[in-house]
Amino acid sequence: xxxxRWHGRGxxxxxxxxxxxxxxxxxxxxxALAFPSFGPERRGAPVLAFTRIDDAPIKDRSDVVDCDxxxxxxxxxxxxxxxxxxxxxxxxxxxxxxxxxxxxxxxCEDCKVITVDATGxxxxxxxxxxxxxxxxxxxxAATELTSLDSIYKAIDTQLPEKVRAKxxxxxxxxxxxxxxxx
Amino acid sequence: MNRPKLSPPQPSGxxxxxxxxxxxxxxHLIDVSSGMRTFRPVIDAxxxxxxxxxxxxxxxxxxxxxxxxxxxxxxxCKGCGVCAKACKVEAxxxxxxxxx
Amino acid sequence: MALNAKTIPxxxxxxxxxxxxxxxxxxxxxxxxxVLGERSIAVIPPNCMSTxxxxxxxxxxxxxxxxxxxxxxAAVMSGVLAxxxxxxxEDYHVVGFAGDGGTSDIGLQALSGxxxxxxxxxxxxxxxxxxxxxxxxxxxxxPYGAKTTNTPAGKNIHGAARPKKKxxxxxxxxxxxxxxxxxxxxxEDYLRKLEKAKNCDGPSFIHVLAPCxxxxxxxxxxxxxxxxxxxxxxxxxxxxYENKEFTLNRNPKEFTxxxxxxxxxxxxxxxxxxxxxxxxxxxxxxxxxxxxDWVK
Amino acid sequence: xxxxxxxxxxxxxxxxxxxxxxxxxxxxxxTPQTIVVERLADYVEDGSLDCQYMYVESEHSAMSAVIGSAxxxxxxxxxxxxxxxxxxxxxxxxxxxxxxxxxxxNANRSxxxxxxxxxxxxxxxxxxxxxxxxxxxxxxxxxxDTTIQAFKIAEDPEVMTPVMVNLDGFVLTxxxxxxxxxxxxxxxxxxxxxxYINKLNLEDPVSTCITAGPTYNTEFRYQQQIAMLKAEKxxxxxxxxxxxxxxxxxxxxxxxxxxxxAEAILVTIGSVTGTARVVVDACRAEGKKVGxxxxxxxxxxPTEKVAEIVKNAKAVGVMERDISxxxxxxxxxxxxxxxxxxxxxxxxCNYVGGLGGRSISKEDIxxxxxxxxxxxxxxxxxxxxxxxxxxxxx
Numbered sequence: 001x002x003x004x005r006w007h008g009r010g011x012x013x014x015x016x017x018x019x020x021x022x023x024x025x026x027x028x029x030x031x032a033l034a035f036p037s038f039g040p041e042r043r044g045a046p047v048l049a050f051t052r053i054d055d056a057p058i059k060d061r062s063d064v065v066d067c068d069x070x071x072x073x074x075x076x077x078x079x080x081x082x083x084x085x086x087x088x089x090x091x092x093x094x095x096x097x098x099x100x101x102x103x104x105x106x107x108c109e110d111c112k113v114i115t116v117d118a119t120g121x122x123x124x125x126x127x128x129x130x131x132x133x134x135x136x137x138x139x140x141a142a143t144e145l146t147s148l149d150s151i152y153k154a155i156d157t158q159l160p161e162k163v164r165a166k167x168x169x170x171x172x173x174x175x176x177x178x179x180x181x182x
Numbered sequence: 183m184n185r186p187k188l189s190p191p192q193p194s195g196x197x198x199x200x201x202x203x204x205x206x207x208x209x210h211l212i213d214v215s216s217g218m219r220t221f222r223p224v225i226d227a228x229x230x231x232x233x234x235x236x237x238x239x240x241x242x243x244x245x246x247x248x249x250x251x252x253x254x255x256x257x258x259c260k261g262c263g264v265c266a267k268a269c270k271v272e273a274x275x276x277x278x279x280x281x282x
Numbered sequence: 283m284a285l286n287a288k289t290i291p292x293x294x295x296x297x298x299x300x301x302x303x304x305x306x307x308x309x310x311x312x313x314x315x316x317v318l319g320e321r322s323i324a325v326i327p328p329n330c331m332s333t334x335x336x337x338x339x340x341x342x343x344x345x346x347x348x349x350x351x352x353x354x355x356a357a358v359m360s361g362v363l364a365x366x367x368x369x370x371x372e373d374y375h376v377v378g379f380a381g382d383g384g385t386s387d388i389g390l391q392a393l394s395g396x397x398x399x400x401x402x403x404x405x406x407x408x409x410x411x412x413x414x415x416x417x418x419x420x421x422x423x424x425p426y427g428a429k430t431t432n433t434p435a436g437k438n439i440h441g442a443a444r445p446k447k448k449x450x451x452x453x454x455x456x457x458x459x460x461x462x463x464x465x466x467x468x469x470e471d472y473l474r475k476l477e478k479a480k481n482c483d484g485p486s487f488i489h490v491l492a493p494c495x496x497x498x499x500x501x502x503x504x505x506x507x508x509x510x511x512x513x514x515x516x517x518x519x520x521x522x523y524e525n526k527e528f529t530l531n532r533n534p535k536e537f538t539x540x541x542x543x544x545x546x547x548x549x550x551x552x553x554x555x556x557x558x559x560x561x562x563x564x565x566x567x568x569x570x571x572x573x574x575d576w577v578k
Numbered sequence: 579x580x581x582x583x584x585x586x587x588x589x590x591x592x593x594x595x596x597x598x599x600x601x602x603x604x605x606x607x608x609t610p611q612t613i614v615v616e617r618l619a620d621y622v623e624d625g626s627l628d629c630q631y632m633y634v635e636s637e638h639s640a641m642s643a644v645i646g647s648a649x650x651x652x653x654x655x656x657x658x659x660x661x662x663x664x665x666x667x668x669x670x671x672x673x674x675x676x677x678x679x680x681x682x683x684n685a686n687r688s689x690x691x692x693x694x695x696x697x698x699x700x701x702x703x704x705x706x707x708x709x710x711x712x713x714x715x716x717x718x719x720x721x722x723d724t725t726i727q728a729f730k731i732a733e734d735p736e737v738m739t740p741v742m743v744n745l746d747g748f749v750l751t752x753x754x755x756x757x758x759x760x761x762x763x764x765x766x767x768x769x770x771x772x773x774y775i776n777k778l779n780l781e782d783p784v785s786t787c788i789t790a791g792p793t794y795n796t797e798f799r800y801q802q803q804i805a806m807l808k809a810e811k812x813x814x815x816x817x818x819x820x821x822x823x824x825x826x827x828x829x830x831x832x833x834x835x836x837x838x839x840a841e842a843i844l845v846t847i848g849s850v851t852g853t854a855r856v857v858v859d860a861c862r863a864e865g866k867k868v869g870x871x872x873x874x875x876x877x878x879x880p881t882e883k884v885a886e887i888v889k890n891a892k893a894v895g896v897m898e899r900d901i902s903x904x905x906x907x908x909x910x911x912x913x914x915x916x917x918x919x920x921x922x923x924x925x926x927c928n929y930v931g932g933l934g935g936r937s938i939s940k941e942d943i944x945x946x947x948x949x950x951x952x953x954x955x956x957x958x959x960x961x962x963x964x965x966x967x968x969x970x971x972x
Contacts, residue, residue: 022754035754059852061849184293186344202677203786203801206339206784208346208785210339234287238286241309361642364601368629
């Protein structure tokens with residue numbers, strides 16, 4: 001079972017990304033659960049979202065404790081919650097203009113940090129700093145958990161029609177940017 | 183007299199014949215109201231001018247206007263006396279049930 | 283064709299019930315069903331009228347009927363309407379018969395919601411000015427000074443301390459298509475208003491004064507007459523609200539004597555001159571306002 | 579070919595309701611049920627659902643409205659949660675007593691105070707006496723399938739009793755999972771609309787929901803009890819038929835998982851069942867003889883079935899997200915009574931947990947299995963994970 005944790009702020013679409021990833025892997029005939037950190041958090045408050053992925057149907061409904069990957073939609077969220085429960089070899093994907101080296105995750109065993117300027121890409125393509133879909137692109141580039149094609153399908157069912165095309169472009173561009181950097 | 187009549191009681195049966203949930207056909211009278219009466223109204227047909235005021239205000243609807251003269255359904259009249267008070271020509275008298 | 287004793291049907295649709303002799307509420311329902319007809323669906327919350335209409339297996343209601351939760355007369359009516367509409371039924375009227383408490387207190391939320399939905403239901407409040415079914419307790423429509431079992435009259439308390447809620451105006455404030463006040467003491471006026479409610483293409487509300495000889499502590503034979511007196515002495519008024527306008531239907535040049543009306547009723551027997559002065563003052567204040575605002 | 583979607587529990591219920599084609603929907607929004615009523619409103623707006631959708635001013639009115647529509651013979655649905663369910667309570671009894679086949683989704687949520695929007699089952703379990711059939715589901719697919727089954731159960735002429743389908747708040751209502759849809763034509767055939775006799779009738783007037791005094795009341799109540807008992811078979815059969823038509827089945831009233839030779843059995847309700855399955859598999863891999871008894875239905879209570887399943891176990895735990903303060907969990911009481919009725923003498927323990935949304939972990943469950951296997955059943959009622967030392971930083 002692979003467990004992904006999304007760190008965002010209310011309104012940034014962390015849960016939408018968690019859902020898109022889940023839907024995409026279901027398109028790949030895997031199983032997935034996607035759920036938010038349940039609660040009444042308002043716009044701007046730090047929130048979590050989770051995607052659980054497995055080949056077999058997922059039955060476990062307890063909280064996600066350890067994760068294979070943490071995705072940070074906004075670098076101001078960096079801190080103890082991001083480091084909590086990272087499995088050895090976990091990947092941390094951070095939306096920032098800074099290089100990966102400046103982030104110290106030495107206390108997390110074999111942790112690999114990947115950075116991407118998702119805000120910059122989002123501003124260029126969407127004209128708005130919405131970073132959930134680009135970070136999903138970065139995650140896909142870094143992990144190959146699913147394919148861009150499957151995410152396109154997920155975008156077609158989970159997102160409103162008018163934002164689909166631009167988000168697909170943004171997804172692809174981030175994917176390519178991260179692939180090149182790796 | 184054109185007024186609903188006392189219905190015969192339903193034949194006894196098993197619990198299965200009870201309606202499902204508390205529901206049943208509307209308009210089924212198994213009891214009369216005459217026992218609630220101490221006085222009864224009596225209409226003097228000679229005095230009556232057929233203004234139908236009594237028919238209009240009877241809370242129990244026991245005054246039948248369908249015939250040539252007004253008729254009271256004594257099965258369901260409770261003897262409240264509203265009709266007698268309402269009668270402008272004093273054609274209705276309340277008499278003691280025992281004397282009726 | 284004007285509705286009156288001659289023109290309304292002879293057939294009874296609420297018959298053989300065990301209401302008290304002289305019950306104003308029973309007359310209010312009886313007359314309403316004569317106007318609305320046999321394809322009526324009557325929603326009657328737990329009150330005196332449902333108590334006398336629905337005790338299995340004695341069934342004095344000759345139309346469809348259902349007892350809703352006390353607070354939910356109007357909501358059940360809405361559901362009945364929605365169900366009937368969804369099933370394609372036609373040519374029927376959904377009517378509620380709630381008492382003063384079932385309208386102005388516990389039933390107010392659901393009634394407000396139903397009017398807000400613009401559901402075509404006819405809501406009739408038969409107002410006997412207290413919770414009579416439970417043994418005469420004060421409701422929101424109990425008038426100032428009335429003695430009830432929870433507003434007793436003694437040295438310290440003189441019965442109910444507040445005037446009646448202006449429920450007609452509260453309902454009108456929803457901009458309901460049709461609302462009216464009525465009295466069983468003016469049956470022709472009530473019949474005319476029922477006909478309007480019947481033909482109204484949306485929610486309608488009639489607040490009909492319906493004396494209770496038991497709760498008012500009066501002889502049974504004067505109960506309908508008292509409902510007329512209340513209009514004549516100005517303690518009640520006959521009015522309508524439609525097209526977002528109020529109309530006063532009866533504007534007496536002179537009021538009859540309030541003390542006479544009060545003294546006939548045991549529930550007011552304790553009132554002193556001060557109380558009667560207060561009641562008179564309240565009446566005059568109300569009339570000053572309604573004459574100013576409701577008379578064209 | 580069935581379509582595969584990725585939806586939340588709330589969305590699954592809305593999709594199922596759309597396939598059941600109710601005539602009337604009346605509901606009032608409350609977290610975490612809200613998405614059900616939002617989606618249904620969308621379906622009415624886009625024309626994919628043809629029904630009378632009522633905006634009501636409270637849950638009390640929502641339940642009252644579906645009582646009114648069901649009284650007309652209309653297929654009727656509502657949904658609520660927590661405080662909303664409690665605000666409906668009066669209506670629950672009107673509906674069940676009148677034998678109206680209403681279907682309701684309840685998003686299981688804690689009750690105030692303390693105020694809490696998260697999941698536990700104290701709302702619905704406080705209503706075991708309401709005369710409603712109570713079904714509980716484990717995952718989003720089961721939520722969908724059970725909602726469709728609920729209409730069949732409620733409207734069965736022998737049952738004619740309202741059904742409450744319970745989904746754990748958030749853990750099911752807000753979690754997205756794969757969902758296989760059913761074919762609409764097959765659903766139409768599975769739950770065809772049928773007229774019923776205890777409804778109002780313009781051609782031959784009926785009085786319903788009427789008064790029955792001491793002379794008749796007992797007999798009407800007895801009928802309700804008989805209908806509930808008959809429902810047990812109908813729930814099993816409805817699930818079997820669903821399985822034949824759609825390829826998914828849930829064991830009807832209960833599901834026994836790895837119980838045959840189990841020495842320790844844990845009884846679960848709702849979504850925690852999934853986590854417990856994982857633990858059972860892990861324990862079995864270690865050679866521990868443990869099993870799981872999932873109660874899919876709590877009213878009617880599957881007395882004979884549970885006794886039969888646990889009769890050879892050495893110890894049984896009942897886990898519930900509920901407590902009747904001053905005593906024990908309501909389901910535990912029922913369960914013990916069922917064993918007693920059936921003459922089964924197995925030590926039992928009550929594990930109260932998951933209150934107010936607290937997660938129940940795999941470690942919690944494996945700890946319970948270890949305790950049961952070790953015969954630690956002296957303390958009958960145990961709160962799981964009470965933090966006796968409160969760390970305010972955590």
